[in-house]
Amino acid sequence: QITLKESGPTLVKPTQTLTLTCTFSGFSLSSSEEAVGWIRQPPGKALEWLALIYWNDVKRYSPSLKSRLSITKDTSENQVGLTMTVMDPVDTATYYCAHTRRISVWGSPRPDWYFDIWGRGILVTVSS
Amino acid sequence: QSALTQPRSVSGSPGQSVTISCTGTGSNVGGYNYVSWYQQHPGTAPKLIIFDVTKRPSGVPDRFSGSKSGNTASLTISGLQAEDEADYYCYSYAGSYTVLFGGGTKLTVL
Numbered sequence: 001q002i003t004l005k006e007s008g009p010t011l012v013k014p015t016q017t018l019t020l021t022c023t024f025s026g027f028s029l030s031s032s033e034e035a036v037g038w039i040r041q042p043p044g045k046a047l048e049w050l051a052l053i054y055w056n057d058v059k060r061y062s063p064s065l066k067s068r069l070s071i072t073k074d075t076s077e078n079q080v081g082l083t084m085t086v087m088d089p090v091d092t093a094t095y096y097c098a099h100t101r102r103i104s105v106w107g108s109p110r111p112d113w114y115f116d117i118w119g120r121g122i123l124v125t126v127s128s
Numbered sequence: 129q130s131a132l133t134q135p136r137s138v139s140g141s142p143g144q145s146v147t148i149s150c151t152g153t154g155s156n157v158g159g160y161n162y163v164s165w166y167q168q169h170p171g172t173a174p175k176l177i178i179f180d181v182t183k184r185p186s187g188v189p190d191r192f193s194g195s196k197s198g199n200t201a202s203l204t205i206s207g208l209q210a211e212d213e214a215d216y217y218c219y220s221y222a223g224s225y226t227v228l229f230g231g232g233t234k235l236t237v238l
Binding site for chain 2: 039045046047048049060062063096110111112113114115116118119120121
């Protein structure tokens with residue numbers, strides 16, 4: 001059974017850097033095809049994909065936030081981290097981490113992914 | 129990249145069918161058969177209910193079905209039940225190793 005749990009600060013000040021951790025179980029990021037992503041949701045608003053990291057350390061970022069994001073993994077600790085710089089009140093949101101796998105068809109990897117198991121999320125408020 | 133366009137709300141009575149649309153462009157919904165749908169009840173994490181346009185993960189009732197025509201994907205829920213009241217989000221691959229969510233649709237079961 002795959003589970004994920006987000007942790008980190010629930011309150012950050014404007015201009016500060018946010019660092020979140022996703023601790024997971026039920027799979028390993030040292031196993032081929034496994035991946036973890038981050039998604040956020042401002043209160044009352046839509047979901048927004050942020051970043052993704054594969055077992056082989058390939059990383060993908062949302063183009064609109066790429067300059068502010070960094071995703072990392074610690075395979076031995078079963079953790080994935082997300083760093084977002086220069087936080088602003090508009091970044092107030094629930095941040096989710098989620099599991100996915102690289103999909104291959106006839107041996108060729110597809111470029112896409114979908115998130116099949118999600119953590120419960122952590123609400124991060126940006127305020128002075 | 130703009131979010132995919134969904135109606136803000138839809139409603140239906142128990143037992144009826146409802147369809148939620150998700151309109152994108154040829155660069156996302158229309159360009160790939162990589163559309164998914166998520167269901168989100170208040171205060172909970174999203175749940176995958178449709179992937180690859182039409183496929184259902186194990187455990188998702190067959191009352192939920194997906195389709196696509198051109199740049200518009202659709203989620204149909206038949207035999208509406210009270211527990212189906214939730215927010216629904218479409219999701220699509222958008223090229224260049226990026227993905228997009230829709231703006232979300234609130235389903236009310238009357």
